[in-house]
Amino acid sequence: MKKLRIAVIGYGGMGSYHFNQILPTERDLFELVGVYDLKADRQELAATAGLKTYKSQAELVNDAAIDCILIATPNDSHKEIAIAALQAGKHVVCEKPVTMNAQELREIMEVAKQCNKVFMVHQNRRWDPDYLIVKELVNSGEIGDIFQIESRVHGANGIPGDWRRVKKHGGGMLLDWGIHLLDQILWLVDSPLKNIEADFSYILGEECDDGYITYLTFENGLKVITEVGTTNYIKLPRWYLKGTKGTAEISDWDLSGKMVIATNAEVAAPKPIQAGVGLTKTMAPPSEEATVTQNLPKGVTLTQSFYQNFYDVVVKNAAPIVKNEEVLKVMELIDHIFDVVDKHS
Structure with missing residues (x-):
């Protein structure tokens, strides 16, 4: 069985949780490759854990040996990183909330379609x-x-x-x-x-x-x-x-x-x-x-965990449990909630 090589951008609380708690249970499907984080202490933490540390986000995104990228950075950076990763030929898992608003998600979905790559949001709850x-x-x-x-x-x-x-x-x-x-x-x-x-x-x-x-x-x-x-x-x-x-x-x-x-x-x-x-x-x-x-x-x-399903979507063209169209409806609802509150404040 082919393993997907996965790296993470953002090795804070959620990024390290994925690498240290979630993904190790799926080692028959994924090979954990490396990490990039803006903070030097997190880079050192990843290196101590035996992971390759990249000198820049661009170096990680453009590494031809990587199949997939997990984005676990602050929310306002998700769109930029996701689009860069998809255009570099990578499949992408993104932490929630996927973007700052629904329009940003629509833009990512369009790029994923153009690049014929899988983009899924970690709606783990x-x-x-x-x-x-x-x-x-x-x-x-x-x-x-x-x-x-x-x-x-x-x-x-x-x-x-x-x-x-x-x-x-x-x-x-x-x-x-x-x-x-x-x-x-x-x-x-x-x-x-x-x-x-x-x-x-x-x-x-x-x-x-x-x-x-x-x-x-x-x-x-x-x-x-x-x-x-x-x-x-x-x-x-x-x-x-x-x-x-x-x-x-x-x-x-x-x-x-x-x-x-x-x-x-x-x-x-x-x-x-x-x-x-x-x-x-x-x-x-x-x-x-x-x-x-x-x-x-x-x-x-x-019947499947999130990452088991993500693997099957990438390798076997299976249906995603978390569909981007469903996540888009949630983001549209959140946009509406912000508008409702703003109008009454």
């Missing part, structure tokens, strides 16, 4: 086990037809890193984590968007958003909330789904959670409970016979 459980819940109908989805990631550490705080580099949490949450939702929901509302958080005083929230309504009636927060000392559940037959919750990435499903058994009306200084039947817990609590399903299975 499509493989998250919590998301695959949600995908199964939507597909299976275990809690009925789902009419509301809430997808959140919360933390209290502020905006990570350095350039992620800088607007010109594509910083901010909508482009950092929102790109994942929105990609997951658009890959999940087979219906056009009908309405989009959004708001940003600037609590930390940075020039980029330290959090955001969107309210999406699809033409099939589904309502979706996505939210990223970096000033949340108490987290809300990672996922909360409401269906016509029940409710499901996934608390965190440890996959803790449950489903509560209506039995449709004939039961007595609920008795009023004391709620604050009043009584309520509406908010009283249902009787034991009215619902059943179940474990979450295991989740749908994706």
